Amino acid sequence: MARESLVDVVVAALLERIADGRTPPGGLLPPESELAEEHEVSRLTLREALKVLQAQGVVEVERGRGTRVRPAAQWTSIRAVAHVHDRSGGADAPLHLLQLRRMVETGAAELAATHRTDDDLAELERHLEQMRAAHERGDVEAFVAADIAFHDVVLHASGNPFVAVLLGPLSAVLRARRHETSQHEPVQVHAVAEHAGVLEALRRGDPAASRAAMESHMDQTLRDLQHYVLA
Template identity: 50%
Template structure:
């Protein structure tokens, strides 16, 4: 990693950690260069990286200011910033994003899936049932995520699976957060069965509705069993 990129990453971490909240004027160039033991040119390049993602903005003659995360144009930094917010808003927003993408994926998969896809989905659903009964949350989450990945792949659109890659760890943590509750695991299994039945029937509208129902149940489970207990 280039030194300028490393400094940009360290600056971003300071911003996400709240050291430089939205609207804050960053220290002057000389001060930051001294803090990070870098030349002014290297520091300038680091700030340029953040500016390209709209994490900061430059006002001529006034300095460099931090923008709010909802103005940032890079997904990974925004996810990191959202993950630091309290109150479960990240999990709820993630479910909303999943619904937008996965309902459409299920609709496409209903007419494009193969028999091999259906077989794999059935096997993963059985694995979810077995691991739920054994109380193995990690294995349940692995099977759950794999089930959805098969559907996205079966959509026949190579861009769809890539849309979730930036969420990475956040997606896994969100599933683990809800799947740790036995009742939520039972609800998930029932809705996965409905999705699989719709895909077997080759009915795009039924598949879309089944996935939307699954997402709605997931959001309700989060509010009822996880966020409520946290409060």
């Protein structure tokens, strides 16, 4: 395994340590030698992983004391926040994620109404058909993949390069959450209908209707989350 891959693995493991409370925010990580032995990596690899977390604002080195985990509010990596919050945030974690999606994706849909191209519309139609086909054959993995791809097209069609970059780091968490809800057949039925509504509004080039359609989709997603997952 390449060192870069090992570094990524160790970074994820250290975030897991923070998430499960072994070293909570404010706490000191174990000594480098102990962590290196625990993860079966060299101290050089461990230090590289710690440098990644330090650059993300997750940890800070206190001379003479060790490496301390900073409060999550001070972290600068969306990916790190999502990784830890998704595992330690309880019922609030998926709700917070949906709140972020609502804020970003409704605005993206509004922008996409006037920026989308014919190719964007064709791609959205293709992903919607993939969702329908996956639903018919009971393929949850394919359904989730098409669902996420549909939303990615909307984000890019907004014409704002910051939009897709903002949600990109959350892709792993989003996929896990979509898979969790899409296990339930009624959720897939709702999703197909809501995505069709978004596509129709975008096809008409109506910004207000596109925003409202995405808002409706987020409302339905919240209801499904509360009924099938959080109940």
